[in-house]
Amino acid sequence: MKEEKSKKILLAHGSGGQLMHDLIKNTILPKFNNLSLNKLSDSALLDFKGEELAFTTDSFVVSPLFFRGGDIGKLAVCGSVNDLVVAGSQPLYLSLALIIEEGLDYSLLEKVVDSIAQSCRNSGVKVVTGDIKVVEKGACDKLFINTSGIGRVIRNLEIKNIRVKDKVIITGRIAEHGLSILSQRNGIDFGVNIKSDCQSLEGLLLPLLNKCKAIKFMRDPTRGGLATTLNEIAQTSGLGIVIDETSVPISSRVRAACELLGIDPLYIANEGKAIMVVEPAAAENIVNRLRQQRLGRYAGIIGSITREPKAAVVLNTGVGTSRILDMLISESLPRIC
């Protein structure tokens, strides 16, 4: 008990991985004990006067503020929009709360706000309420943003609908966001400029969702990467997931950069991708439809839902072996979002 008291919060508690899940499950959920929060989904699905509403929140602390393919403003809008979309809802309204470090260039703030406004127009959402706090120099690093979002639920995508033999789809190439941040932050040049995949997914996913009842569940693999999000799905459903490593879409330059750095792309964050769990008979058709769109052109089936191992993910590797694919344990890369 004494030992417990002297514990400190580590960077890994914010990684999206195992330690964060432990913190949430052991320390936060029991204090609130309500069903919506317990589901730990990207958005809470709530009753509002008999209508179903999706509600989500995310804070963004990414460093640097501007990166190849985006900036903290675009990331904040896309992040909340995508959390609503993968929950099966049409994003309607966003809140925008800024925490600004004293001394920040006014023009930089304007650039970020421009980017937020542009991203909102692109996604068809409105910033309807906001807040600004300014803290003294050294009390925060330049700029943090929180966006919370409200969506209108189109389809109830419940993890409990997932069945053995369902197919797992990823809508595009993985690991681009995290790698873009890592390379810029550390001044590593891979010879090629890896660009974040930061994009909002309403245009890709909502028309499909409207047409296609075979889509059972979606989630966006952000912090902790594809491996961690697949583990969340496996743990919550109690089922297994078998992933075929060679089917996971990844660009040759991302693969090369990951090999160079000795990091696994399956644990690197994405900010414009979704995992979909779909009925087996419809999987090919859904992939074909995704591929007709620019954001879905590298979509593919990467695996299946299985009865065993329960609540775990198995990776069939390119060299013919199999291994359990764990959640992210340690933090490789703080402040990627």
Added chain:
Amino acid sequence: MKEEKSKKILLAHGSGGQLMHDLIKNTILPKFNNLSLNKLSDSALLDFKGEELAFTTDSFVVSPLFFRGGDIGKLAVCGSVNDLVVAGSQPLYLSLALIIEEGLDYSLLEKVVDSIAQSCRNSGVKVVTGDIKVVEKGACDKLFINTSGIGRVIRNLEIKNIRVKDKVIITGRIAEHGLSILSQRNGIDFGVNIKSDCQSLEGLLLPLLNKCKAIKFMRDPTRGGLATTLNEIAQTSGLGIVIDETSVPISSRVRAACELLGIDPLYIANEGKAIMVVEPAAAENIVNRLRQQRLGRYAGIIGSITREPKAAVVLNTGVGTSRILDMLISESLPRIC
């Protein structure tokens, strides 16, 4: 134009006062240009499938994290709850986003989460969705919290309903929150322990709102204090407000502390008070009803709506003079909330 580019964000841009209003009006609103945001109210009032929904957001960066009368967790819940309540809505759902500095004591985080949970139970709201980010040491000061809230609109309290001769009520004694923070942060002992008024107001205000159609508008005078919030009401309505200084409820120890420090309690933040604008004939009755409750026991009529001066606030002082009461201009006290 060049000069504009080199401008820096100042602490005063987050004060709730004139500079913050300028920043919002000149730099933020034009980029979004939507009616809900333009109203700059505590909560946006939105259509959700034909039903009216209130939506609000606030980040909390208060230092110290624990203060007499509350802590950052209680403050975050009360802040968002009160923003929903003064917008005429019943608070239903909260989001909770934590930005934590690496190395924070786990037990301190637990204390804050306990306080959030307790405050939610007190106010009858549920935390339904959340987010955790951990940043490296030095990238934020201990702990920042964002809460966004959704409420069900009970009564449409629109500023355009305010008329000349309406009465202005404050629900209790002013300046206690800001002064509590100031005294603890600077280790100033006023001989008496001034306690923050941090409280949620749903229990005081919602039953009244249900019963009493004479309530036209409410707002909670947080950052920038009573004077700044009255100016917001005057500017938005285009009407004048005349305040009688001697009617403003304030405890003798707060008054003494303010005199000692040479600061004006009218500009000090409150976190458990509301300004109400009500029909003149009902004002006494409303004050009497407020006074029957513990949180409203010092409620009083402090002034009236006038035709002149347009969009400004006049203070009739205790010594028989009158002066224009401006918005807060410079920041006297950063990170009070």
